[in-house]
Amino acid sequence: MTPDAGHEARYRAIAADLAAKIRSGHYAPGEALPPQRELSASYGVTLMTLRQALRELSDERLIVQQPGRGTFVAPPHLAYQLDSLRSLVDDLRKQGHDVRTAVAGRAVRRAPARIAAELRLRPGDSALRLERVREFAGRPAVHQVSWVRRPVADQIRDRDFTAVSLYTALADAGVTVAQASEVVRPGLLDPAAARHLNEPQGSPVLVSTRITYTLDATPVVSDHATILGSMMEIRTERAATGLSLTWGATIP
Amino acid sequence: MTPDAGHEARYRAIAADLAAKIRSGHYAPGEALPPQRELSASYGVTLMTLRQALRELSDERLIVQQPGRGTFVAPPHLAYQLDSLRSLVDDLRKQGHDVRTAVAGRAVRRAPARIAAELRLRPGDSALRLERVREFAGRPAVHQVSWVRRPVADQIRDRDFTAVSLYTALADAGVTVAQASEVVRPGLLDPAAARHLNEPQGSPVLVSTRITYTLDATPVVSDHATILGSMMEIRTERAATGLSLTWGATIP
DNA sequence: CACACTCACTGTTATAGAACTCATTGAAGA
DNA sequence: TCTTCAATGAGTTCTATAACAGTGAGTGTG
Incomplete structure (x- = not known):
């Protein structure tokens, strides 16, 4: 044969x-x-x-x-797997921390050039800008600005993002997330984020830039997160079987 | 049957x-x-x-x-897989960068309390301290202090670590590396590392703490690396198939 | 009514044999 | 001497058949 x-x-x-x-x-x-x-x-x-x-x-x-x-x-926990900031939330909840999300801004507006490039928009195109602050142990830990491409953005703009994760909202809107690439760099807390995070400017932070793609390789979400170094760390475990990557809390 | x-x-x-x-x-x-x-x-x-x-x-x-x-x-790239700082070197070499290692210090001495705890030594036990600086593109990028447990340390202390990686030396000494756990935090460049890295104090850096274990779960190496944020970043790719984690260069 | 048993249905692991593709090698031909 | 091509040996995929093992519903018995 x-x-x-x-x-x-x-x-x-x-x-x-x-x-x-x-x-x-x-x-x-x-x-x-x-x-x-x-x-x-x-x-x-x-x-x-x-x-x-x-x-x-x-x-x-x-x-x-x-x-x-x-x-x-299998249940579609693909989006669950992909959202590191949501797995952050899950990791922390497993450790017994109370994690909350506050929405600091939500608007459809023209995307800045850098975002437009990341989402492959034409110059001048608008998108949904979602600004959130993640708190745990009663303190703000992550400041996150997400841009969502249209027309998906129009379907999810009215969701309650204090209770529903962005990726859940995307899934509900019928958007299947297939892949994500993320870059994490060290940085110093800038004034804009410092206002939300209640920490002095210049404190060590992790800056995460993540772009999420659908099945047909279209970028749908661009995420920029500022993560307080005093509260978060990256943990990796390497063994013959593979690699795991988790966010961990550094609460005393 | x-x-x-x-x-x-x-x-x-x-x-x-x-x-x-x-x-x-x-x-x-x-x-x-x-x-x-x-x-x-x-x-x-x-x-x-x-x-x-x-x-x-x-x-x-x-x-x-x-x-x-x-x-x-398969070639024993177990250590290769495990040593993120060595895979860093490989990643950069693939990108065409010239990566060099300089040995800034090598001595058997009493391990500080924190190291002794990490390697599960008795207070006062000695170990091999290896201090290295990794350079690429002609500039120092990583400052790394490794402590190696005895008696393994005695077998590898005379190797030429500018040409041979620590993990290769361990493998040559018959030590099989089975697992490693690593924590990465953002930080500010401290004076001691600043001397080696030729960058102003207070610059954003990644601080990596890694403990490597043998097959019988004995910790053999404790690594503390200071990685310049201006030159290095962490990249992750997430997809249905799995997760990859690589170090990338940020040379302009 | 409660309990144990049986049995059909499910995924799992094994047998034996054959034809396929790919890389290498060495001999025949130009 | 160089090129070509067939043979060889390797992994890969497939057919066909059989038996094993976990699950759960139905059945029978006390």
């Missing part, structure tokens, strides 16, 4: 087809896929081959397999 | 056996493993089953498979 007729392995084609059906909603999150034997028959392929396709999906965290029960579509 | 006689899957047992042989040096790094057909015969197992075992090893980055050529033991 030839692996295929168009230079792509059979199991990869099947994996791609199933992945498309999952992402398109043909199989809903939490729903069970048809049994392996049934799928293998419908694809005209052996159980072994089908399982190899499922293994691909499992590696991508698209499905969860449970012996004796079935194969289920 | 029962998966095995002792509640462990056959392919897992084979994977564990091969992994042990690789780690023990029975198969040397870079060396080719016997052909799959030969291995499957010697384990008395099908090609499919053997390949499942190899897939495990491949997932763990222990082997590299090349179609038409063979299966090779």
